[in-house]
Every structure is written in C-alpha cells, then in structure tokens.
Amino acid sequence: MACSPLEQFAIIPLIPIHIGNLYLSFTNSSLFMLLTISLVLLLVHFVTLNGGHLVPNAWQSFVEMIYDFVFNLVNEQISGPSLVKQRFFPLIFVTFTCLLFCNFIGMIPYSFTVTSHFLFTLGLSFSLFFGMTLLGFQIHGLHFFSFFFPRGVALPLAPFLVMLELFSYSFRALSLGIRLFANMMAGHSLVKILSGFAWTMLSMGGIMYLAHLAPLLVVFALTGLELGVGILQAYVFTILNCIYFNDVINLH
Secondary structure, three states, X not given: OOOOOOHHHOOOEEEOOXXXXXXXXXXXXXXXXXXXXXXXXXXXXXXXXXXXXXXXXXXXHHHHXXXXXXXXXXXXXXXXXXXHXXXXXXXXXXXXXXXXXXXXXXXXXXXXXXXXXXXXXXXXXXXXXXXXXXXXXXXXXXHHHHHHOOOOOOHHHHHHHHHHHHHHHXXXXXXXXXXXXXXXXXXXXXXXXHHHHHHHHHHHOOOOHHXXXXXXXXXXXXXXXXHHHHHHHHHHHHHHHHHHHHHHHHOO
C-alpha cells in the first residue's frame, strides 16, 4: 500500500511524558527543533571561536554572509537612528537563521520539517506580534492607538475604519504563520508525491527505461526549487517582521 504524502508530517512521541492531565511528550518535532537550535549555536560558536579567522573559511563566510544580509535588511526596512533599529538585529538574525536551518534540515530524507506545522509557525508569529504590540505601547504609550486611526478621515467613518485597521493589524500574525506553513507543507507534499511516482516508473524497467528517468529528473528539479522556496520563505517571514517593526516604531 502506498504511503500518504501527509505521513511525513505526523507527530510521533519519542519520550512520553504525562504530568496529571497534561501531555508534554518529547516528540520528533521537539527533537528537530532542538537539533536546529543546537546546529545554529554550534556553527556560530565555532565560527566566532578566538575571534574567527583573518582569512575566512567556508563556514565563516557562510555565517558572515547571513550576518551581512540580515544587517542590511534591518537598515533598509527599519527607519530611524541606527542605534535604535539595531537593537532588534539579534532577534531578527536569530529568527531568520533558525527558520533557514529548519527549512534546510527538512529537506534531508527521513527528517522532519518543523516549519510545516501550523502550531509552530503560528506560535512563532503570534509571539513576535505580541512583542511588537508591547513595544509599541512602551515607546508611544497610549498614542500607539493613533496607528489604527488614519489621518484625514471623516469622523463618521472613524469607528468603521478603526475596526478595519484593528482587524488588519491583528491578521498580520495569522498571515505570517499561514504563509510559512502552507508553502512548506505544500512543497514537501508535492516532492513526496512525485518521488513516489518516479520510484514506481523506475521499478517498471523495460525498453522505456530512459523515458522512466524523466520523473526522476523532475524530482531533482523540484527538490532544488523546494530549497529555493525554503530560503525565500525564511526571507519573506523576516522582511515582513522588519516592516512590522518599522510600523510599530515609527507609527507608519
């Protein structure tokens, strides 16, 4: 019987943990989240050990490339004094790097794609959204509510537009989580379906063997595309967070 393409997203308990009515088992999702964080920390640790190399090796060049990319992203997307906006650089750098590694690790056969689960992406997006809202009140106080009241609006239309702006602002967290989850899940499902089809065609053999290689080539091309999608989704998630931080800081 053929395996369902959705089986790769199943949460499997590895270490069952029950505390009263709470079910806090250590799952395959927890394992790969821990693995991702460990890899990021180890990579940064070994690259920055003893101040790094004067002539960077491949790993140091990779980390420096990510660092410069996120640094320039923060400078371009968040307006204001450099000292103020660079306060958010560590958070944005860690967010981008962890999402990038989660997406890359998910491309390894028999691994688990953490970002293909809605609860993970939604938890991350809502955490950032909640932090941004608190930051807005910390910087602007009650004046932060002016963010939901567009300038030059007629007073009779104000209640309707305030509700519309409030809904639009709240929907940001949901859209961030849905976008990342949907793209990663759809891409991995398509790779799984085409991989199964390619394996079936190759198993048939016969005089049309060369023609049967076509689905395999499609799988290789789609895998490369999925790697690009993983990079793109980490970038989109990060740049939207920078834009939202800019809106909260400068009340745009």
